[in-house]
Amino acid sequence: xxxxxLTEVFMNESKEIISNLESDIVTLEENRKDQEIIxxxxxxxxxxxxSSGIVxxxxxxxFTHHLESLFDKVRSxxxxxxxxxxxxxxxxxxxxxxxxxxxxxSDESAGKRHELTLRINRYTxxxxxxxxxxxxxxSEVGAYKGIGSGxxxxxxxxxxxxxxxxxxIDPLMIIEDLSTLGDVVHNNIxxxxxxxxxxxxxxxxxxxxxxxxxxxxxxxxxRDVFLFVIDDNEIDIENVTDRYTDARQxxxxxxxxxxxxxxxxxxxxxxxLDELINLQGDKHFRLGDIIIQQGLAxxxxxxxxxxxxxxxxxxxxxxxxxxxxxxxxxxxxxLGEIVIxxxxxxxxxxxxxxxxxxxLNNALYGLDRVTREFQEQIMSIRMVPIGPxxxxxxxxxxxxxxxxNREIKLKIEGGDTELDKTVIERIGDPLxxxxxxSIDHGIEPADTRAAKxxxxxxxxxxxxYHQEGSVYIDVIDDGSGIDAEKVRKKAVALGLLAADAEVSxxxxxxxxxxxxxxxxxxxxxxxxxxxxxxxxxxNIEDLRGSVEIKTREGEGTLIRVKLPLTLAxxxxxxxxxxxxxxIVPLLSVIETIQVKQQDYRTVEGRGEVILVRGEYIxxxxxxxxxxxxxxxxxxxxxxxxxxxxxxxRLGIMIDDLIGQQQIVIKSIDxxxxxxxxxxxxTILGDGKVALIIDIHGLVQEIKKY
Amino acid sequence: xxxxxxxxxxxxxxxxxxYVTFLVGGEIYGVSVMKVQSxxxxxxITQVPRARSFIKGVINLRGAxxxxxxxxxxxxxxxxxxxxxxxxxxxxxxxxxIGMIVDSVSDVVSIPASNIQTNINYSGKLEKSSMxxxxxxxxxxxILLDVESFLSNENVQEA
Numbered sequence: 001x002x003x004x005x006l007t008e009v010f011m012n013e014s015k016e017i018i019s020n021l022e023s024d025i026v027t028l029e030e031n032r033k034d035q036e037i038i039x040x041x042x043x044x045x046x047x048x049x050x051s052s053g054i055v056x057x058x059x060x061x062x063f064t065h066h067l068e069s070l071f072d073k074v075r076s077x078x079x080x081x082x083x084x085x086x087x088x089x090x091x092x093x094x095x096x097x098x099x100x101x102x103x104x105x106s107d108e109s110a111g112k113r114h115e116l117t118l119r120i121n122r123y124t125x126x127x128x129x130x131x132x133x134x135x136x137x138x139s140e141v142g143a144y145k146g147i148g149s150g151x152x153x154x155x156x157x158x159x160x161x162x163x164x165x166x167x168x169i170d171p172l173m174i175i176e177d178l179s180t181l182g183d184v185v186h187n188n189i190x191x192x193x194x195x196x197x198x199x200x201x202x203x204x205x206x207x208x209x210x211x212x213x214x215x216x217x218x219x220x221x222x223r224d225v226f227l228f229v230i231d232d233n234e235i236d237i238e239n240v241t242d243r244y245t246d247a248r249q250x251x252x253x254x255x256x257x258x259x260x261x262x263x264x265x266x267x268x269x270x271x272x273l274d275e276l277i278n279l280q281g282d283k284h285f286r287l288g289d290i291i292i293q294q295g296l297a298x299x300x301x302x303x304x305x306x307x308x309x310x311x312x313x314x315x316x317x318x319x320x321x322x323x324x325x326x327x328x329x330x331x332x333x334x335l336g337e338i339v340i341x342x343x344x345x346x347x348x349x350x351x352x353x354x355x356x357x358x359x360l361n362n363a364l365y366g367l368d369r370v371t372r373e374f375q376e377q378i379m380s381i382r383m384v385p386i387g388p389x390x391x392x393x394x395x396x397x398x399x400x401x402x403x404x405n406r407e408i409k410l411k412i413e414g415g416d417t418e419l420d421k422t423v424i425e426r427i428g429d430p431l432x433x434x435x436x437x438s439i440d441h442g443i444e445p446a447d448t449r450a451a452k453x454x455x456x457x458x459x460x461x462x463x464x465y466h467q468e469g470s471v472y473i474d475v476i477d478d479g480s481g482i483d484a485e486k487v488r489k490k491a492v493a494l495g496l497l498a499a500d501a502e503v504s505x506x507x508x509x510x511x512x513x514x515x516x517x518x519x520x521x522x523x524x525x526x527x528x529x530x531x532x533x534x535x536x537x538x539n540i541e542d543l544r545g546s547v548e549i550k551t552r553e554g555e556g557t558l559i560r561v562k563l564p565l566t567l568a569x570x571x572x573x574x575x576x577x578x579x580x581x582x583i584v585p586l587l588s589v590i591e592t593i594q595v596k597q598q599d600y601r602t603v604e605g606r607g608e609v610i611l612v613r614g615e616y617i618x619x620x621x622x623x624x625x626x627x628x629x630x631x632x633x634x635x636x637x638x639x640x641x642x643x644x645x646x647x648x649r650l651g652i653m654i655d656d657l658i659g660q661q662q663i664v665i666k667s668i669d670x671x672x673x674x675x676x677x678x679x680x681x682t683i684l685g686d687g688k689v690a691l692i693i694d695i696h697g698l699v700q701e702i703k704k705y
Numbered sequence: 706x707x708x709x710x711x712x713x714x715x716x717x718x719x720x721x722x723x724y725v726t727f728l729v730g731g732e733i734y735g736v737s738v739m740k741v742q743s744x745x746x747x748x749x750i751t752q753v754p755r756a757r758s759f760i761k762g763v764i765n766l767r768g769a770x771x772x773x774x775x776x777x778x779x780x781x782x783x784x785x786x787x788x789x790x791x792x793x794x795x796x797x798x799x800x801x802x803i804g805m806i807v808d809s810v811s812d813v814v815s816i817p818a819s820n821i822q823t824n825i826n827y828s829g830k831l832e833k834s835s836m837x838x839x840x841x842x843x844x845x846x847x848i849l850l851d852v853e854s855f856l857s858n859e860n861v862q863e864a
Contacts, residue, residue, distance in 0.1 A: 021821065180808075336768070337768050340768070432846050551855075580751075627755075664768040667770075668763060669772055669801060672760055672772045673754065673755050673760075674755055674757075675754050675756075678752065678753065678754065681751070681763055681770040688751065689751040691754075
């Protein structure tokens, strides 16, 4: 791994850690005694310190060292978490963030760092000059002196990850720490994993330790030494006191595991094992060999047991893999190719006579099933829970609430709901904006709330859930709601609505998504500048989602965001206009109908409409709009696809319906067309390119003309 | 004999640039071979509504959807029925692939750098910045296009 790659890994990791830290610290503020969170924060700081040291962010390294010491004191109960500490922590994180991710003015940054260090040291009782000293923190953590009663023996098998050094941990330090707890009575270093010299990577850890330690400490103390490594390394700590006091063992190598496995399998029993150990004695025979020698098990059984041993060891190592998301995108592209190939096979089958096509169709049916599953699997890799995105708003809500003198609780529901990674990455900003709006315009100050008989603190709920193949995210506040009358007046004032227009309440409310709209009487620091909800809406629509708003005056507001599960493949309806084939996303389609001539008319101000079950629906002529040649010139000659966008229904005139299939979306360069009516293209089974209609964009475009 | 060898060596020593040459409306144009990804025969073009005037549409290039430009339209020449010589030259510019519909592809030529004139006063339909220069081979002149700037955003939007 070169330096740049290492730094990138570090940056990504840090982002994750910082976002976790922020959410944990805000939680800590509410539950100040939660030992689990305290430990977790301590560990985050430690990791951050270690990795920033490796990639050479010296200031961050030194600074996090202070934070770590501070938290070590909190951990051991030297003092309680107070709001000052929380402030220090949050400000410190802001500093780390700006130091790592932005170009900072070094003087200003150093000043802030110094100030924070001083504040931290007030707790830890160190002076600032101490800061450059990078001490071995392990000795701090691990410097327990034996206080417990009696002597204990622990057998520790420590097999570290190959890449342990990259996480800033030196196994040797841990072993040295261990030795401060007692006497190492046995130390067996396994050299087995060391590869041939020519392939040896000096940056990898190949050694495995087996240590037996005699100590007065209890197991917890021993485990503490391994605090930072126990989760992702194979650390096996076993109290073997009874064996040692029995004095029946001399050396207890990794072969013991083999013995254990054989006992578990019922191949040998406890007595056999004892006998074997005796036989093994001081001689450096391997247990497996002795077992075979003694005829207790066949070589195959021993081999199998050894393999099992190896498997257990490996299990932890391969449980997760980090992959660049570009590689996943490649996989999805390739899958797209397969889907297209399949479609062309289907076309071939259609052209054959029945008997021949029967066999092919059967084979294709099987293939279809597999590719569908394949697609689901690949998509599921890209799916990540929305929880972390929600969590990161805790900090934001806390800060914003403070700034506006409000008390607000953020409630999170359905954090494990999974969405496409791209969607997650791009939903953060719109959500933030909606939350900001809720705080600024929704939640009332505590006294107002009390007067209304509401709890003094306001609640904002973020809720995610799946429904009918889409993901919904609700942002709910129990604030004052939106005054529809006020919105209406504002809309009229802005010229968005005619003063005497008769429109539904929903339609009025949707006005807040218009550019330049804000009902806030005073322009706050946070929102009310009239930019916002329209941007939110555009962002969500770019993700092929939609947003709606529901509000009850005095009770609260709900903003519901609907998002597609994935961005890469959609179900599409193929329609034809003359020679042209177009694709209408099935999600927007309500129905396809034929109209009678008497149901067609032109209405002043609305253009052409058709009457469908008593409702007038505007007609769209794609041939005129797109400049293509259609066979059917009149609405009653062909078919009408009824689509819906933002609660509005529209009828699109088409010649014919071709079918319905999975559509792999290929993006087309924005410089090709300025039309918003096209969201992308796809490749059909015959290799032709067909354009995908963006219903929403189409509606927008029609309104323009 | 000596002379010929000498000349060859000289040419070898000199900076030779290779161009794919093609015809549009009787004129020879050249594009650096480094920019040309492939030369494809005409395939079915899907028209895109409200596309910029010189963009003919999009094609399927081995699974990717890429735009194609009609060079005749781009140069303001009258359109001509596509025939068996018409090809799509796939070039790479600004990290994307673009197809150029040309009347025919003629050759790949090597032009010594000294035979390329870059400071030309040219008042044709082509933006001067779109030209790398004019190359000379024997008696014929080749207009060398700079695909990067030729297909850059400004030029695309201008048109």
